[in-house]
Structures are given as C-alpha cells and as structure tokens.
Amino acid sequence: MTELISVVGGAVVDSLADPRTLLVARRTAPPQFAGMWEFPGGKVDPGEAPDQALHRELLEELGVEVRLGPELPAPAPAGWPLNGQAAMRVWFAELTAGTPQPLEDHDQLRWVALTDPEDVLGLPWIPADLPIVEALLAAVSAQSSPN
Template sequence: MTGLIDVVGGAVLDSLSEPGRLLVARRTAPPQFAGMWEFPGGKVESGETAETALHRELLEELGVRVRLGAELEAGSAAGWPLNARAVMRVWCAELVDGDPRPLQDHDELRWIELGNRRDVLGLPWIPADLPIVEALLDRLQGQTPGHGFPRRSGELIR
C-alpha cells in the first residue's frame, strides 16, 4: 500500500505484434485538462486488480474489450507519477471486441500513426502522460518487426 491513488491506462494499439497506430482520447474534464489527449483508463477500485480495473475502465469509457500485452515499465514500482497523490500503470493492449466510442470523460477518440515521433509528441498531451508517450515510442523504436508487445495469458476478462 503506497497511500497513493492507483490509476491504470491503456496504450491501445492496432496490433500488439506489429503496432502502427495508437488510440488516444481527448479529455472533457477537469477544466485544466479539457481538450488535452491521454491514455484512456481510470482509478482502480477497492478489491480490484490493476488489470481488472483497466478492462472495466476501457469498457466503460470506450465500449471495447481488449487483450493486454506488456506493461510499460515506469521509473518506480508504484507506477508513473501523475501528481503528488496519484500514480498510473500503463499496459499495451489491442482491441478484441467493440468499436471505440467516447462514452465517458472524452469528446473525441483518434488513431494516430506511431511512425512519426514529432506528430505523436505534437499533440497537446496531459503533462503527466507525456513521459509515458515518450517511453512507448522509445520501446517501439527498439522492437524488431513482428516482435511487438507480448501477449499475456488470461488477459481477456468478460
């Protein structure tokens, strides 16, 4: 128990094995983040595992089910710092069911091409998500084609 609020996010890719595009979501609230882009996700509820929370959040926010791949490693075991009170863990994922729609907390979803780092980083990201985006791009640059983010067993929760 870290005493911090645990948040989860999904780096939803068009493919875990050969990622080319990332699904991003534009926030509608709170006011300081409205209009900024982020990884969809949310808070882990009491009694939930982080993975279960991510599946629930992506279903609630986007109406999709996903297969989880590898977690993006953060600088600390607790996760990526969001602010003084919260940390986020982020998993790569690919769609297995549903057509993504902005159902909660977002007014637009967009698939962005990962091939042009400048275009990806040029979006107005929520500041806390930017280092995570950079880590994702760094990891993708180091991937051998066809050997993207490994899938995990038992990753689909209905």
C-alpha cells in the first residue's frame, strides 16, 4: 500500500478567539479545479513537520505569517481524504504579519462571513474541501453558542 501524500490547509480566520470571517482562495490550476475555492496550503515536504509546512505554504501562497490555533478534527488520523492518494490536515490560523495576496496558485482571495453559512457554502468549493467547510462551520457555530 502506498503512503498517503500529506497536505496541510489553513482555515485563516479574523480571530482565533472569536472567528467571524474566513479567508478563502480561488484556484487557478489544475484545469478541473480552476475557479473553485479552497483552503490555502499545500504538500508537506519530506522531513517537514505539518505545522512548519503550513507556515511555509501560507507565506509562499499568500505572503502572510500566522499563529496556528487548534486543528479541525478529521475523520481519520491522516486527515481529511482528498482523493485516493492524499489527505489534508486543517488548522485554524490567525494573521500575525502581512496582508494576504494571491501570490501562487490562486487568482483571488475573499473573506467570507462565518455567521452566514449560505454565503460560505454558496461558493463553488473543490469537492474534497466541502466536508471540511461543513465541519468548520459546525465547529465555529458550537464555539460561539452559549453553553
């Protein structure tokens, strides 16, 4: 059995303590995903820790530095299945330096309101990211609900 490719993604929010908006990125490639939205991030390099990879990827793709928050729980230890060959782990992240710009792999960035799930779910997401988006919305809703 081939080992899964490890991918990391950032759920970049306006505030780790009280997330209200989420930064999403529109892909330019490959052709089947061009124009679709995703969490910014990418592959973990050999010997690289997943959290280090996420910091590197967000700097390369968006030109930003972030503070990582909790990881969004996935259905499997390897992360969220993207396809038969790859799985993605996703962390909440908050900007600490830089202004997000679509530097690599994306042509547009957008802040979407987490308080309006229809707005978030109305975007054409890469199909593998949609269950992650739904889980993120549920996690944020549970965090903001009074106990």
